[in-house]
Amino acid sequence: MFNIFKKEDVGQAIGLDIGSASVKVVQLRREKEKIILDTYGEIALGPYGGMVAGQAVHLGEEKLVEAIQDVMKEAKITARDAVVSIDSSAAFVSLVKVPKVDDNELRSMMPFEARKYIPIPLSEVQMDWWHIPTTVNIGANERMINVVLAAVKNETLTTYDRVIKKLSLTNVEYEIQGYSMMRSVSPKSAGMVLYVDIGAQYTTLSLIHNNTVLDMHVISRGSQDGTIQLSKALSIPIDTAEETKRTFGYKGDATNPYVKDVMQLSSYPLFGEVARLSLMYERKYNQTIEGIILSGGGARLPGVIESYNETVHIPGRIATPFEQVDVPPFLHEMIERIGPSYSVAVGCALKKLIP
Numbered sequence: 001m002f003n004i005f006k007k008e009d010v011g012q013a014i015g016l017d018i019g020s021a022s023v024k025v026v027q028l029r030r031e032k033e034k035i036i037l038d039t040y041g042e043i044a045l046g047p048y049g050g051m052v053a054g055q056a057v058h059l060g061e062e063k064l065v066e067a068i069q070d071v072m073k074e075a076k077i078t079a080r081d082a083v084v085s086i087d088s089s090a091a092f093v094s095l096v097k098v099p100k101v102d103d104n105e106l107r108s109m110m111p112f113e114a115r116k117y118i119p120i121p122l123s124e125v126q127m128d129w130w131h132i133p134t135t136v137n138i139g140a141n142e143r144m145i146n147v148v149l150a151a152v153k154n155e156t157l158t159t160y161d162r163v164i165k166k167l168s169l170t171n172v173e174y175e176i177q178g179y180s181m182m183r184s185v186s187p188k189s190a191g192m193v194l195y196v197d198i199g200a201q202y203t204t205l206s207l208i209h210n211n212t213v214l215d216m217h218v219i220s221r222g223s224q225d226g227t228i229q230l231s232k233a234l235s236i237p238i239d240t241a242e243e244t245k246r247t248f249g250y251k252g253d254a255t256n257p258y259v260k261d262v263m264q265l266s267s268y269p270l271f272g273e274v275a276r277l278s279l280m281y282e283r284k285y286n287q288t289i290e291g292i293i294l295s296g297g298g299a300r301l302p303g304v305i306e307s308y309n310e311t312v313h314i315p316g317r318i319a320t321p322f323e324q325v326d327v328p329p330f331l332h333e334m335i336e337r338i339g340p341s342y343s344v345a346v347g348c349a350l351k352k353l354i355p
Contacts, residue, residue, distance in 0.1 A: 011353075013029075013081050014027050014169070015082070016085065017348065018085065018087070019087075019297075021056045021199070022044050022341075023043050023071050024071075024344070025071055025072055025075055026342060026345040027040070027349065028346070037328070038078075040345070042338075043070055048067050055224065081352060082348075084173070085175060085176075086175060091177075092118050092125070092151045092152075093213055093215065094148075094216075096147045098144065100143055125154060129150070148212065148214065173352070178206030180348045181344055181347055183351060184322075185295065185319040185321050185347075187208060192208070192287045192289050193207075193289065193290060193291050194206070195292075195319075196296075197295045197344070200222045200223055201222045201224055202222050203221055203273075205274065205277055209285075215281065219270065219273050222298060223298030226262075226267070227245050234259070272311055274312055292312065292315070294316055295319035295344075299340035305318065320339055320340075321339055322346060324354075
């Protein structure tokens with residue numbers, strides 16, 4: 001049985017975020033009322049698949065294990081208790097409106113309701129559901145209640161489990177990415193907030209209301225699109241384009257005005273889709289999205305907020321996932337710079353360390 005929807009508290013924990021282009025790992029420990037950063041690390045997966053750093057790649061299990069072992073060794077990871085993030089593209093999360101019945105009837109009813117929302121046979125997923133807090137009264141009435149339905153593909157969990165067993169980790173739990181982000185990056189409002197996690201290949205949208213995940217959506221666009229467009233437009237190798245993107249981002253290079261133009265053009269499809277889905281969510285739930293939080297490697301690019309503001313008119317900010325963590329002073333500047341890409345990893349580790 002996979003631990004996806006449960007939690008176990010420990011004194012020291014690892015958060016492991018296995019993305020399409022890199023693996024991030026964080027080790028945190030709890031001392032009385034403090035959560036302290038022990039160590040962290042990131043490794044690009046591209047070179048393990050014969051590609052350049054920053055490119056999305058699908059590795060076999062052995063190569064993936066090798067990459068994770070390398071980053072854990074480099075980061076000097078010593079803890080064994082871990083929470084591993086589940087790629088949102090392998091998960092389903094949705095708000096379901098059902099008749100107000102007792103828990104026994106609900107247990108009988110939910111498999112039938114789930115078939116309306118999960119596009120694959122229920123025998124192929126691990127599934128759970130729960131009542132959302134009464135403070136989240138989105139469309140509820142005397143006869144109907146809101147229930148959050150979440151499921152993860154068995155195939156994905158089995159693959160992860162084979163990988164994790166080769167890492168000699170213990171007390172391992174799994175968690176869908178949107179929940180990890182919500183835990184590490186606290187919204188400034190109790191209202192409706194949209195988390196936008198910009199990965200290399202995909203961007204995941206997680207709709208949050210009063211600390212409850214209501215909906216998730218995966219966009220088949222990511223920060224890798226900017227690299228590809230730069231490579232084509234400037235006739236430069238992919239690795240040079242990736243370095244150019246990371247260095248100049250959306251602000252552009254003063255010596256080459258085309259960099260900013262190309263990056264801006266590459267951002268319109270992504271942020272345009274964020275704007276469209278934001279409006280769809282507001283209409284669906286009859287609520288106003290009060291803010292959008294950008295995380296992931298794509299949120300680290302210079303000028304990303306300015307580019308976002310040109311397309312999306314909901315206030316946005318960059319994620320600060322280490323805000324609940326005591327970080328050594330000499331790391332403050334580095335953590336501020338790389339923080340957005342560690343939102344999931346930090347949230348995973350926090351699952352075992354906070355009530």
